[in-house]
Amino acid sequence: MRKLKLTHPDFQDLTEQKAAKVLEILEATQSLLIEEGYAGLSMRKVAARCNMTVGNLTYYFATKQDLVHVLLDVALEGYTDDIREIMADSSLTGEQQLAQGLEFIMQDLLTRETTRFFPELWAMANHDPVVNGEVQGLYDREQGLINQLIAKVRPDLGADDRKKLALYISAAIEGHTIFIGHDKGWNSKSREVIDLAVQNFLDLVRNWGKSA
Amino acid sequence: MRKLKLTHPDFQDLTEQKAAKVLEILEATQSLLIEEGYAGLSMRKVAARCNMTVGNLTYYFATKQDLVHVLLDVALEGYTDDIREIMADSSLTGEQQLAQGLEFIMQDLLTRETTRFFPELWAMANHDPVVNGEVQGLYDREQGLINQLIAKVRPDLGADDRKKLALYISAAIEGHTIFIGHDKGWNSKSREVIDLAVQNFLDLVRNWGKSA
DNA sequence: CCTACCGATCGGTAGG
DNA sequence: CCTACCGATCGGTAGG
Numbered sequence: 001m002r003k004l005k006l007t008h009p010d011f012q013d014l015t016e017q018k019a020a021k022v023l024e025i026l027e028a029t030q031s032l033l034i035e036e037g038y039a040g041l042s043m044r045k046v047a048a049r050c051n052m053t054v055g056n057l058t059y060y061f062a063t064k065q066d067l068v069h070v071l072l073d074v075a076l077e078g079y080t081d082d083i084r085e086i087m088a089d090s091s092l093t094g095e096q097q098l099a100q101g102l103e104f105i106m107q108d109l110l111t112r113e114t115t116r117f118f119p120e121l122w123a124m125a126n127h128d129p130v131v132n133g134e135v136q137g138l139y140d141r142e143q144g145l146i147n148q149l150i151a152k153v154r155p156d157l158g159a160d161d162r163k164k165l166a167l168y169i170s171a172a173i174e175g176h177t178i179f180i181g182h183d184k185g186w187n188s189k190s191r192e193v194i195d196l197a198v199q200n201f202l203d204l205v206r207n208w209g210k211s212a
Numbered sequence: 213m214r215k216l217k218l219t220h221p222d223f224q225d226l227t228e229q230k231a232a233k234v235l236e237i238l239e240a241t242q243s244l245l246i247e248e249g250y251a252g253l254s255m256r257k258v259a260a261r262c263n264m265t266v267g268n269l270t271y272y273f274a275t276k277q278d279l280v281h282v283l284l285d286v287a288l289e290g291y292t293d294d295i296r297e298i299m300a301d302s303s304l305t306g307e308q309q310l311a312q313g314l315e316f317i318m319q320d321l322l323t324r325e326t327t328r329f330f331p332e333l334w335a336m337a338n339h340d341p342v343v344n345g346e347v348q349g350l351y352d353r354e355q356g357l358i359n360q361l362i363a364k365v366r367p368d369l370g371a372d373d374r375k376k377l378a379l380y381i382s383a384a385i386e387g388h389t390i391f392i393g394h395d396k397g398w399n400s401k402s403r404e405v406i407d408l409a410v411q412n413f414l415d416l417v418r419n420w421g422k423s424a
Numbered sequence: 425c426c427t428a429c430c431g432a433t434c435g436g437t438a439g440g
Numbered sequence: 441c442c443t444a445c446c447g448a449t450c451g452g453t454a455g456g
C-alpha cells in the first residue's frame with residue numbers, strides 16, 4: 001500500500017495547514033484500523049494519536065463513519081494507481097505486463113499493512129453499504145486493468161470471457177491474503193505459491209476457450 | 213454452513229438442559245456476528261437474544277472472548293466435517309470427488325451466512341491469536357482433504373507439490389467469497405465463475421509438472 | 425478549535 | 441460443597 005495522498009477534488013479547496021491535519025487524521029485512522037481492527041477503532045483513539053481533543057476531531061470529521069468513508073476513498077483510489085503504473089510499462093509485451101501486474105498485487109498482499117487492512121474492509125463491507133460500494137469500486141478498477149491486459153494477450157476473446165477471467169484472477173489473488181500474508185502460517189512459502197499462481201493465471205489466459 | 217453441534221468432548225459432561233442452553237447461546241452469537249459483525253457483538257445483545265440476563269450469560273461464558281473462541285471451535289469443526297462427507301462418495305472417481313468437493317465449497321460461500329461469517333473470521337484472526345489458530349486449523353483441515361484427493365488424481369506428485377496445489381486452490385476458492393458471495397456485485401455470475409474456477413483447478417492438478 | 429457535558433451502552437462482577 | 445440463576449450495579453467508554 002502506498003502512502004495516502006489527497007488528490008481528490010474535495011480536498012483541493014483546503015488550506016495547506018488544514019490539509020496536513022486531515023492527512024494526519026487519515027493516517028492515524030488507517031494505522032489504528034490495521035493495528036486494532038474496526039472493533040478497536042474509536043474517535044478518542046484517533047484524536048489521541050493526533051494530539052487532538054475529540055471535539056476538534058469531530059470538527060474535521062463529524063462522525064466515525066465519515067472518517068472511515070473518506071479514508072477508504074483516499075486509500076483505495078491510490079491503490080489502483082499503483083497497479084496502473086506497474087501494468088503500463090511500455091517496454092514489455094502484453095503478457096509480461098500481465099505477469100508483472102499480477103505479481104505486484106500478490107507481493108503487496110504480503111505486507112503487514114495490506115494483510116491487515118483488506119480483511120477489515122471485507123468485513124466492514126458486509127455491514128456498511130458505503131464501504132461496500134468503495135470496495136466494489138476498487139475491484140472494478142482492478143479487474144478493468146487486468147481485463148485490458150488480457151485483451152492484449154488474447155485479442156480473440158469476447159468481452160464476457162475477459163470479464164470472467166479477470167474476475168476469477170482477481171478473486172484468486174485476493175484469497176491469498178489470508179494464507180500467505182504477513183504473519184500467516186504459509187507466509188514462508190509465499191515465493192513458490194506466487195510463482196504457481198501467476199503461472200496458472202498466464203496458462204489460463206493463454207489457453208482459455210482452446211481445445212486441449 | 214451447517215447447524216452447530218456440540219460433539220466436542222468438553223461438552224459431553226454437561227446435563228442435557230445445560231447443553232441446550234450453551235447451544236442456544238452459541239447460535240445467538242453466530243447470528244449476531246453474521247448480522248452486525250464483531251464490532252456490533254456484545255454480551256448484552258447475546259443475552260437479550262437468549263432471553264437471559266448478562267449475569268446468567270457470564271455463568272456460561274465468563275468473557276466475550278471465551279464465547280467467541282468456543283463458537284469458532286464448534287462452528288469450524290463442523291465446517292470441515294461437511295466437506296469431508298461430500299468428498300468421500302465412494303461411487304465417484306478421485307477426479308469427480310475433487311471436482312464435487314471444490315464445487316461444494318464454492319456453492320457454500322454463496323450463502324448469506326458464509327459470505328458474512330468468514331470475512332469476520334479473517335479480520336478477527338488478525339487481532340486475536342486464538343482466533344488465528346482456529347482459522348488456520350480450519351484451512352489446514354480443508355487443504356488436507358484437497359491434498360488427499362489430489363493424491364488420488366496425481367499419485368506421481370510429491371508431498372510438497374500437493375501441498376502447494378492444495379494451498380493455491382484453497383486460497384483461490386476463499387477469495388471468491390468477497391466477489392460472488394451473497395449480496396455481492398458479481399453474484400449473478402456465480403454459476404459461470406464457479407464452473408471456470410473448478411475447471412481451472414482440475415486442469416491445474418492434471419497438468420502440474422507436465423511439459424505442455 | 426476547546427471545554428464541558430449528554431444519553432446509552434460497554435464488558436464484567438457483587439451478594440444472595 | 442455444587443447447580444443454575446437473579447436484580448443491581450461496578451468503573452469506563454461510545455458517538456455526539
